[in-house]
Amino acid sequence: MRRGIYLSDAGKAAPEKLKTVIRHPVGREGSAVTTKEIRQRLFALQDTKYRTFQAKLIPTIAPETIIGVRTPELRKLAKELSVRPDIEVFLRELPHELFEENQLHIFIISGMKNFENCLEHTEKFLPFIDNWATCDQLSPKVFKKYKKELLPHIQDWILSGETYKVRFAIGMLMQHFLDEDFDPAYPETVAAIRSDEYYINMMIAWYFATALAKQYDDALPYMEQRHLERWTHNKAIQKSIESYRITPEQKEYLRSLKKA
Numbered sequence: 042m043r044r045g046i047y048l049s050d051a052g053k054a055a056p057e058k059l060k061t062v063i064r065h066p067v068g069r070e071g072s073a074v075t076t077k078e079i080r081q082r083l084f085a086l087q088d089t090k091y092r093t094f095q096a097k098l099i100p101t102i103a104p105e106t107i108i109g110v111r112t113p114e115l116r117k118l119a120k121e122l123s124v125r126p127d128i129e130v131f132l133r134e135l136p137h138e139l140f141e142e143n144q145l146h147i148f149i150i151s152g153m154k155n156f157e158n159c160l161e162h163t164e165k166f167l168p169f170i171d172n173w174a175t176c177d178q179l180s181p182k183v184f185k186k187y188k189k190e191l192l193p194h195i196q197d198w199i200l201s202g203e204t205y206k207v208r209f210a211i212g213m214l215m216q217h218f219l220d221e222d223f224d225p226a227y228p229e230t231v232a233a234i235r236s237d238e239y240y241i242n243m244m245i246a247w248y249f250a251t252a253l254a255k256q257y258d259d260a261l262p263y264m265e266q267r268h269l270e271r272w273t274h275n276k277a278i279q280k281s282i283e284s285y286r287i288t289p290e291q292k293e294y295l296r297s298l299k300k301a
Contacts, residue, residue: 119148147179170205250280
């Protein structure tokens with residue numbers, strides 16, 4: 042359906058003499074954004090070569106659930122959709138079936154400006170995360186302003202024992218609590234986590250590699266005293282040695298701390 046604003050008086054002029062000044066599409070009254078509509082938008086952005094590439098990077102999800110949409114395009118679409126008051130319809134439709142639907146969902150959450158609303162949507166979505174990429178790209182900007190309020194939820198996510206809740210929690214500690222809000226209790230919390238899950242242990246290693254770069258004196262004892270399990274310990278050292286923020290002298294010493 043289209044509506045126009047006409048230059049001539051529609052009540053007095055003959056139809057053939059009406060002139061359109063502005064013409065724009067208008068949705069049906071009460072219509073809401075639907076998953077079907079969003080999928081059409083996503084498939085219009087499909088890059089099949091990128092889909093093949095992504096499928097190799099994310100082995101925990103079925104390749105047929107990946108459309109192949111590049112991240113900048115997803116972020117752009119998320120920004121567009123986030124201002125629609127009816128986007129809640131899509132956000133409530135969990136679980137999603139496609140990887141890009143999940144990605145769109147987390148980018149919309151990440152842009153929310155109200156902390157309580159953002160946290161509520163984060164809590165609802167976390168149980169449905171099934172891969173590292175979606176987990177790591179869920180990064181709400183508003184959390185930076187409410188770190189004190191965020192901490193209890195981080196602790197709850199760690200205690201849940203669920204792979205991607207734990208990984209997300211460690212990521213939040215790494216992102217928001219390794220600079221001016223650092224506390225020695227935080228690396229202690231991460232070091233105490235024990236899991237057989239690769240994606241948890243990799244995030245623990247990533248956390249300590251970053252901690253060595255930002256809080257070297259506080260993080261080093263965890264390497265010297267072998268607090269972490271062997272694989273995680275060595276991976277943390279490997280990743281820290283790859284960092285340009287670690288000095289050559291520090292790298293040499295860290296190499297000597299690897300577990301045989």
